[in-house]
Amino acid sequence: MEKKSSKKNWPVIISYIVLIAYAIATLFPFTWALLVSLTPITYTDENGNPHGVNIFDWPPNVKLFPRPSAFGAPLTFQNYKLIFEVVPLYGRWLLNTVIYAGLLTIGNFLLDALGGYAFARLKFPLKDMWFTLFLATMMVPSQVTLIPQYNMLVNYGLINTYTGMFLPKLTNIFGLFLMRQFFLNFPKELEEAARIDGSGILRTYFTIVLPNAMPGVSALAIYTFLGAWNDFQWPLIIASRKEMYTLTVGLNFFKSSYYTYWQYMMAASIFMTIPMIIIFLSFQKQFIETGRAVAVKG
């Protein structure tokens, strides 16, 4: 009897080993980057003597007591402040990223949902043609459209402008499909009840459908915000003036101009990741559910 139960436990034990090992492997790079970002570039000891800090020292000599320290230096958040001073434009890049991700989120939030509802519920001429056409464009890699999009924006003088950055990304076919899928599974009874009460399509949409569709629409908004925040290739091409960089492109600037200042680079990397982690942890369910919905659909 005893033997049998221990045999039964083996899969669970192996599962724990696999999961814990991979969790450590996943967390380690973040932890290491965080540690380096908290290490000062130089510090002064109690006797007032300045010391340089080498983050490649081995072993890293991490201590939590009497006060947290690593590489022989006390840990501090000062690098997170210093990146704004060393690169005065850093605040601007943060603002640019917020504007870019914010505008994209609002645009996709409104327009993809609107389109998704129309494609799921309303009958209009050539609907199937548009739908097939959209489906076909999803197969096209971004490298194909990138160059003509860039030239178009150059011709209209929209390079290095917010408009040029967000306009081509204002809607997303993927978002449209997600929303269409969502509205297909959305109970029809609500709309029908509203219609019987004499409410028009427009009013029904804005007063009945949209408020009840918030779980689906907000998942799209979160995904859009995340994608835009982390986007690199598009801002890289559209923003050639430093003032128009986003945080990801700014990171590339750090890499080329401050490549020996690992502490700053790690602070910048962690700094731009923290908002995403906060968003992820607060909306975990939507993230994982959307990932699931997309997979089931595909």
Next chain:
Amino acid sequence: MKHKTKEAIVGYVFSLPIIITVIVFTIYPIIAAFYYSVTDYQPLEARKFTYTFNPYESLEFNTGILREEAKDYPLDQMIQSFDPVTFVEIDVGVNLSDEDKESIRKNFDSLNLLSDYRDRKLPTEIKISDFLMKYMKSDGERFAKYRPKFVGLENFKQMFKDMYFYTSLSNAFLYSIVVVPIQTLLAIILAVAANSKIRGKNFFKSVFFLPAVTSSAALSMIFWLIYSKPGILNQVLMSLFGRFGFQPIDYLNEPGIALFAIMLMNIWSTAGYFMITFLAGLQDIPSSIYEAAMIDGATGWQTFWKITMPLLRPQIVFVSIMGTIGCMQVFDQIYFLIKNLRNITISFYIYKNAFEYGKMGYASSLAVVLFAIILALSLIQRKVVKEEY
């Protein structure tokens, strides 16, 4: 109004924003990219007539007569020593093709320009194309809109002679062939482990999802630190294998290793994300199937290969299609971490041609080839699924 008509109108009103943006920013660019791919589109050439200049300054240089004094000179004398081609090419400063020169020689209205100069009727700043449109008697449109030279299939022929085309394309294939199976298998293993009766399922899910919400830019920086020669990876390996003669490796600068280092990073950052997909699939498998298998005396190994894997087929296909498409287009990590041209992938080579070498025609033809490959791969993968079901 009939309800049906009303519905059609509202349907269009609702979907018009997305239809318009897709036409303008996706469909038109796709058509344009195919057109570019058979031309020698050069961005510098395309822009050269869009710059502005000051006609007075250019004319002062050309004629040697200050704008204030131009009135004192007889017009016919000025015209005699005025050559419009030299003026445009040297004093305005635009490179002209032979046809452009021919056209200017034939059609340029020197008389009009010089008399405007004398009467001080010129603007102090004007776009070159607008200027030429104004002072060409005819054929001015040739400067208004850039027309790249049609080269037929020349770009595609050039690829066969381009070493970096082969290198970057085969690197992209290698990247996909290594990354996709490993990340898929790893994701399945993690999902199976997370689906067993364990505590802290949500904790593991959140941790594994973490790299997916982090930008590839930040991840690249973090791995740059880890992979650097004095970095922690080498330190750990040194302390483990140093006594066996292990020497620190410069992972990202070693041409034979750099791409594999990035593959490892990619597997690490996506396996956890795809695990969520498989976990969803696993939860849809009824537990009665496993119970039946257990009664029949199947081992865990047999259950995994005979039951779990076949039932996860839709997810496996989805993950491998998404993974392949993603891997074939990998860009950010390459841009950040690869310094050696031997290790670049095709999407990076497209970027380089278009935005660094100024060869947008060639870059577009490369993009068209990438498109064809991705299309073929997805169709093959889709066909495989259809036959199975």
